[in-house]
Amino acid sequence: MAETTRETMEYDVVIVGAGPAGLSAAIRLKQLDADLNVVVLEKGSEVGAHILSGAVLDPSGLNALIPDWKEKGAPLNVPVKKDNFYMLGESGQLRIPNIAMPPLMNNHGNYIVSMGNICRWMAEQAEELGVEIFPGMACSELVFGDNGEVKGVVAGEFGKNPDGTEGPGYEPGMELHGKYVFLSEGVRGSLSKQVIAKYNLSDGHDVQKYGLGMKEIWEIDPAKHREGTVTHTMGWPLGGNAGGGSFIYHLENNQVYVGFVVHLNYKNPHLFPYMEFQKFKHHPMVADLLKGGKRVAYGARAITEGGYQSMPKLTFPGGALLGCSAGMVNVPRIKGNHNAMLSGIAAAEAAFAAFKDGRQSDELTDYEVAVREGDIGADLKKVRNVKPLWSKYGLLASLAVGGMDMWTNTFGFSLLGTLKHGKSDADATEEASKHKVIDYPKPDGTLSFDRLTNVSFSFTNHEESQPAHLQLTDPSVPVDVNLAKYAGPSARYCPAGVYEFVHEEGKDTRFVINFQNCVHCKTCDIKDPSQNITWTTPQGGDGPNYPNM
Structure with a gap:
C-alpha cells in the first residue's frame, strides 16, 4: 500500500482543541509576541460545538488572561x-x-x-490577535520527528470507507508541524492517551x-x-x-x-x-x-476526578498536556475551567521563554513547575483526599473526614497526607453474579426521557459511510467476556445508547455499535471492564452540536 502523501504547514505552536485551555494558550502566546504563528485545530463543527460543562465559572483564569473581559463583552452575565x-x-x-x-x-x-459560549467569545478574541482557528478539523494522528519528539499532527482526513480504505472522495488531510504541540483535547483525549502511554507520563503518579x-x-x-x-x-x-x-x-x-x-x-x-x-x-x-x-x-x-495525585507528567519532547487532558478538576468544587485557562497561560509563557532562548521541540519543564507549584497545584492539593475517601469509605466519610481535611488544608496542612485512589475505574467493575439487578422505572416522557429521544437533543450527527470511530481490540470480547461475566455493561454505561446486544432466536448474540449516536463522552474508553474499546476521532465536524452548553 502506497504511503499517503500530505501537504505540510509550519507553525510556531500547534494547539489541538479549542476549549478553555487551548484558546487561553493561543491568546497568551499572541499577547506575548504578535509575530508568533499559532494555529488551533478543533474537531467540532464550530468552536463550542463539543464543549459541555456545568458550569459555574471561577473567573480567576479569565482575570489573568483578559483582565478587561467585562468591557470586551465576555458572556459572564x-x-x-x-x-x-x-x-x-x-x-x-x-x-x-x-x-x-x-x-x-x-x-x-x-x-x-455556558462554557460553549465562553469559548466562542474567546475564539473571537484569539482571531482578533491573529490566531488561526480551524473548526471541523479532527486530529487523527501524531507526527514524530527524527529524535522521537512530537512535531505535529495530521488533521482534516476525510472520505474513508467503513473498512478503512480510501473512498472515491478521499482527502488525506494535512500535516501541521509546530516547534511545540499543545494537546488540549479535554478528558481522555485520543492523542493525549497515546502520548501518555508512549512517554510513560503516568509513571510515578496515581491512576486517573x-x-x-x-x-x-x-x-x-x-x-x-x-x-x-x-x-x-x-x-x-x-x-x-x-x-x-x-x-x-x-x-x-x-x-x-x-x-x-x-x-x-x-x-x-x-x-x-x-x-x-x-x-x-x-x-x-x-x-x-x-x-x-x-x-x-x-x-x-x-x-x-483523580486530581492532584493523578496528574501525569505534563510535558513530553515537543509539547505539553493542557487542562483536562491532564486532569485539573477540583472535584468538591466541580470546577476545572479556571485551571484549564491557567494551564494554557502557563504553557504559553513557557513556550515563549523557550523561543527567546532559541529552543524548540524540547520539554517545557518551566510549565510543569508552574502548574504544580502555582495556583493550579495549590487549588488541587487542598482537596486531594476527598475523592479517595469517597471511593473507599462512602459519602458520609467523605463529607465528614474529607470536609475536615479541606478545612485543615485551608491553613496549609493535612493530617491525612496524600491518599491513593487504588483501582482504575475499569478494574473497579465487579462480576454481575456478585450484584443484584437494579430495576429502573420507565421514563414518563415529561420529566424523564429515553436515551435515544434525549440524544436527538444533542444534535449529534456522524457521516455513516466512514469507519466506526469506536474500535474494538478483540471483537469477541463484548459477548464472550463482557456479556458473560459482567452482563454487558456497555449497554448501560453509555449515555447515548451506542452499544447494544442483539439477541435473535436461533442465532448467536451480536454486539452492535451505533457510532452515529456517540456524543464523544469517552465513558466506554474509560469504563469498559476489559479495556477493549478505544475511542478515536471521527471525521472533523461530526459529533454533537451543543447549543449553549
Whole structure:
C-alpha cells in the first residue's frame, strides 16, 4: 500500500482543541509576541460545538488572561447569588448549612455560564490577535520527528470507507508541524492517551479517576426561576451504589442547567447512570421545579476526578498536556475551567521563554513547575483526599473526614497526607453474579426521557459511510467476556445508547455499535471492564452540536 502523501504547514505552536485551555494558550502566546504563528485545530463543527460543562465559572483564569473581559463583552452575565447544598432522601431533603462548608466551596464571585459560549467569545478574541482557528478539523494522528519528539499532527482526513480504505472522495488531510504541540483535547483525549502511554507520563503518579456528567437545559415556569441560584445535591437516588451527585443552576431567560454526575468507579455492572439521572428528576424537589417546563438540550461528558495525585507528567519532547487532558478538576468544587485557562497561560509563557532562548521541540519543564507549584497545584492539593475517601469509605466519610481535611488544608496542612485512589475505574467493575439487578422505572416522557429521544437533543450527527470511530481490540470480547461475566455493561454505561446486544432466536448474540449516536463522552474508553474499546476521532465536524452548553 502506497504511503499517503500530505501537504505540510509550519507553525510556531500547534494547539489541538479549542476549549478553555487551548484558546487561553493561543491568546497568551499572541499577547506575548504578535509575530508568533499559532494555529488551533478543533474537531467540532464550530468552536463550542463539543464543549459541555456545568458550569459555574471561577473567573480567576479569565482575570489573568483578559483582565478587561467585562468591557470586551465576555458572556459572564449571571453572578451566583445563592448557594444551596442538600442531602436527598427518596421523598425529602436535608439542607447542609453553608457555614459548615469549607471556604473554598463558596461560590461568591463566580458566574453561571455556558462554557460553549465562553469559548466562542474567546475564539473571537484569539482571531482578533491573529490566531488561526480551524473548526471541523479532527486530529487523527501524531507526527514524530527524527529524535522521537512530537512535531505535529495530521488533521482534516476525510472520505474513508467503513473498512478503512480510501473512498472515491478521499482527502488525506494535512500535516501541521509546530516547534511545540499543545494537546488540549479535554478528558481522555485520543492523542493525549497515546502520548501518555508512549512517554510513560503516568509513571510515578496515581491512576486517573473519572465521572460521567450528564446535563439537560430546561426552560421553566418564570414563577419558579431564581436567576443566580446554585444548588448541589448528594445521596438519593445513588445511595451506596455509586458516588456522585447533581447540580441545578439558574441562568438567565428562565433557563436552568440540570446535571447529574456518576463516579465511574462503581462496582455493580447493572448500574445504569443515565437512568439514575432520569430517576433523580422525579425527586419531589426537582419535579416541582421542572413541572410545566420543557427540556431544550441534552449532552454528556466524562470528567477527570483523580486530581492532584493523578496528574501525569505534563510535558513530553515537543509539547505539553493542557487542562483536562491532564486532569485539573477540583472535584468538591466541580470546577476545572479556571485551571484549564491557567494551564494554557502557563504553557504559553513557557513556550515563549523557550523561543527567546532559541529552543524548540524540547520539554517545557518551566510549565510543569508552574502548574504544580502555582495556583493550579495549590487549588488541587487542598482537596486531594476527598475523592479517595469517597471511593473507599462512602459519602458520609467523605463529607465528614474529607470536609475536615479541606478545612485543615485551608491553613496549609493535612493530617491525612496524600491518599491513593487504588483501582482504575475499569478494574473497579465487579462480576454481575456478585450484584443484584437494579430495576429502573420507565421514563414518563415529561420529566424523564429515553436515551435515544434525549440524544436527538444533542444534535449529534456522524457521516455513516466512514469507519466506526469506536474500535474494538478483540471483537469477541463484548459477548464472550463482557456479556458473560459482567452482563454487558456497555449497554448501560453509555449515555447515548451506542452499544447494544442483539439477541435473535436461533442465532448467536451480536454486539452492535451505533457510532452515529456517540456524543464523544469517552465513558466506554474509560469504563469498559476489559479495556477493549478505544475511542478515536471521527471525521472533523461530526459529533454533537451543543447549543449553549
